[in-house]
Amino acid sequence: MSRDGRSGTEGVGPEELWLRPGEPRRGRRPSFSREAITAAAVALADAQGLEVVTMRRVAAEVGAGVMSLYSYAPDKDTLLELMVDHVTGELAVTDPPSGDWRADLKTVARLQRAHMLRHPWLPAALLTHRVPGPNTLAFLEHVLAVLRPSRLDGAAKLEVFAQLTAFVTGHVSHEIAQAAVSRSPERTAAEARYLAAVAADGSHPQLAEALSAPRRPLSPDATFTRFLNRLIDGLDTD
Amino acid sequence: MSRDGRSGTEGVGPEELWLRPGEPRRGRRPSFSREAITAAAVALADAQGLEVVTMRRVAAEVGAGVMSLYSYAPDKDTLLELMVDHVTGELAVTDPPSGDWRADLKTVARLQRAHMLRHPWLPAALLTHRVPGPNTLAFLEHVLAVLRPSRLDGAAKLEVFAQLTAFVTGHVSHEIAQAAVSRSPERTAAEARYLAAVAADGSHPQLAEALSAPRRPLSPDATFTRFLNRLIDGLDTD
DNA sequence: TCTATTCCCGTACTACGTACGAGAATAGAG
DNA sequence: CTCTATTCTCGTACGTAGTACGGGAATAGA
Incomplete structure (x- = not known):
């Protein structure tokens, strides 16, 4: 089983993707992070458009092998989902409503x-x-x-x-x-x-x-x- | 030179694409038509979504070889453009404004x-x-x-x-x-x-x-x- | 009949997403 | 320390995209 909680045959549900942090306290330590990968993908998309965001390119940017990305996101579509939420973080507003x-x-x-x-x-x-x-x-x-x-x-x-x-x-x-x-x-x-x-x-x-x-x-x-x-x-x- | 007026190195301009009808009155007669190809692509997209609209699939639908499509549209993106205008034909309104x-x-x-x-x-x-x-x-x-x-x-x-x-x-x-x-x-x-x-x-x-x-x-x-x-x-x- | 023109499309190249599985690293058990 | 289960890494490989190339087939005028 990989880093995300993917298991069955259907696509990743929101619960597997967003809830429950990681409990794996054994086995090899991850060399990368979902954050870093997502950030790299966002940087690429910002600079050169969505079409250059390929698994190969993102992996290269992060210094990982292509297939390593799949330990952090089950597929490219999910990576996109992560990217969207990532940048939405910039919309955080702290001012209370007027x-x-x-x-x-x-x-x-x-x-x-x-x-x-x-x-x-x-x-x-x-x-x-x-x-x-x-x-x-x-x-x-x-x-x-x-x-x-x-x-x-x-x-x-x-x-x-x-x-x-x-x-x-x-x-x-x-x-x-x-x-x-x-x-x-x-x-x-x-x-x-x-x-x-x-x-x-x-x-x-x-x-x-x-x-x-x-x-x-x-x-x-x-x-x-x-x-x-x-x-x-x-x-x-x- | 192919059926559309494409010539230079840049993409097809609107003038080459939409203006001037065909003047070629020599050489082999076309077996298909832009209309038929566009309609087939639209039918595919309507029925199964844009992602099944591939050059191979459209060609198969029309009964053509894949590369034959390129005589009617210089690339897939242009085919999409043709599709959009094709369906926009349904929006033709004849009633005069009230x-x-x-x-x-x-x-x-x-x-x-x-x-x-x-x-x-x-x-x-x-x-x-x-x-x-x-x-x-x-x-x-x-x-x-x-x-x-x-x-x-x-x-x-x-x-x-x-x-x-x-x-x-x-x-x-x-x-x-x-x-x-x-x-x-x-x-x-x-x-x-x-x-x-x-x-x-x-x-x-x-x-x-x-x-x-x-x-x-x-x-x-x-x-x-x-x-x-x-x-x-x-x-x-x- | 010959030739210029136009279209048809098989082959092949590059790039994509990703399945598979072997190997490397780590944590706990003995 | 050693063994083993677990987890992560990533090279290889497969299937499918878009489309460049170029040879062959069909046609119109000379």
Whole structure:
């Protein structure tokens, strides 16, 4: 049996993964640690994107043989799960809620956005359902505390948390994709030429008109805040 | 040179991919078609998820050799792009805008949600930036027409379109992930046990309280509508 | 009929996730 | 100290990806 509590034939359950620390006080001592491996994987993803996070690459980064990783996580998907919870640790908030839960919620959302922009692989990693690890639970706990003064019941609070995260994820995904294009003048120009060509042939009058406007910049930051305000200010009011 | 206009060393640009039809009136006649290949890939993804959409599998489905696909799309990523635009064809709306642009916009969003639920691989495919193909452009054109009566300027209209899509994508991603868990009683039970254990140890009082509530169902449909209304009703008002 | 062009696709290369199992290190029992 | 059970390490190897390459088949105009 390996370091995690994996045993049966089905995938690792949240209980095996997150609960019960290690009791093995015999046999060879581990040369690495889940922490170190996870951190290395996160560093890789931050620097070069999720696609370079391969078992071989992570192992090399840590100085381990490839197969050694499997003593710390049963498969790559689980490693991703560990990565997500790892970075969620950065969202730890110690300030107690101010009492103005709407303002606090906006702060939370802004934190999440900044967080995802710092770890641009997060939206993709969050696409498939993840069981909340300790850091994610701590963050959830904080959001629930923020929502305490609201009139929402338990289920609604959890729903607000999920929806807010979904909103931020959707927004940031788009923001990141956009930024990726902007980073390449080549692609930006090609896309502009393409859209201009489409607008020019007369079949898309509305698009032509929208594109002909002066095209002021519209900072992503301001846009995010605007939509966020819409969403939150209406919460609790029906 | 192959069927698409690919030539240089950089990736396919939108112009090569979407504009100019085929002029090749010589040489062997194509045995397949971009349409058929794309449709087969979509059918696969709909039925069994994006991960079974491999070049080998699609080729087999169509009755082609694997490498033949590369005459119709320069790489797998482009095939994904074709798939996205292909299904976006289903979003073609012929009804003219009613004049109540908020109501129309809500209709559009509901259409998008239904669409993504029917093609659950869409959120993942939309994560990386896609240049809008003809069907996507037609849909965009419709949304812009819907927004005509609003006071928003061109850039703002485009922004609303992007944000709305991002919102729906975020929401549906979460909805799909949730549904995936619910489909397995095994996983659902494991997760419930895990959360109960976490709540029981006293370190997460807010979570414990939220979980102790009667847990009424909260249909995803109603939740979506509620948040959507928040977002749209506030649009144009500042 | 010849030739240029276009498409078809078998072979093969690299890179991935990971199953298997042999060997190394360690802790307790005798 | 020695023996043994346990735990971790990792080389090898298998199956499956995406796709580069290039030879052969089909077609259209000369």
